[in-house]
Amino acid sequence: MIFFFFGLNVSRNIANKVRSNVTLLIINKLLGLNTLGISLVCLDFAPYxxxxxxxxxxxxxxxxxxxxxxxxxxxxxxxxxxxxxxxxxxxxxxxxxxxxxxxxxx
Known part of the structure; x- marks a missing residue:
C-alpha cells in the first residue's frame, strides 16, 4: 500500500533470546513515507x-x-x-x- 498499513495492533512473538520483537514501518512497506523523514517502529516487550x-x-x-x-x-x-x-x-x-x-x- 502507498498510504495505509495495518497490523500494528497485532502482538508479535516475543519467545526469543531478547524477549522482544520489532515491527518496522519504513519506506519499503509504506511508500507514502518517501522523502518525509518519518519511520515508525512497533516494539513488543516481555514484562520487566x-x-x-x-x-x-x-x-x-x-x-x-x-x-x-x-x-x-x-x-x-x-x-x-x-x-x-x-x-x-x-x-x-x-x-x-x-x-x-x-x-x-x-
Missing amino acids: DPNPSHTHPYNTKHLVVKDGTFLVGFVTSNPNKLFTKVLNKGHFFIFPIGLLFTSNLT
Whole structure:
C-alpha cells in the first residue's frame, strides 16, 4: 500500500533470546513515507525487560502504549534533570531529540 498499513495492533512473538520483537514501518512497506523523514517502529516487550538507555540524535521519539504499563524517562542536558512518567494503555509520550532516555515495561 502507498498510504495505509495495518497490523500494528497485532502482538508479535516475543519467545526469543531478547524477549522482544520489532515491527518496522519504513519506506519499503509504506511508500507514502518517501522523502518525509518519518519511520515508525512497533516494539513488543516481555514484562520487566528493560529497554537499555540510549539516544536518538537525529529525531524525536514518540511512544504510544498499546498494552501494559511503561515507566519512561529522559535526562535533560542543561541542567541535568530527570523526567519520569508511568504510562498506561493509550498514553502518549515524547522523548526530545538527542536526550538520553529509557523505557521499561512493568
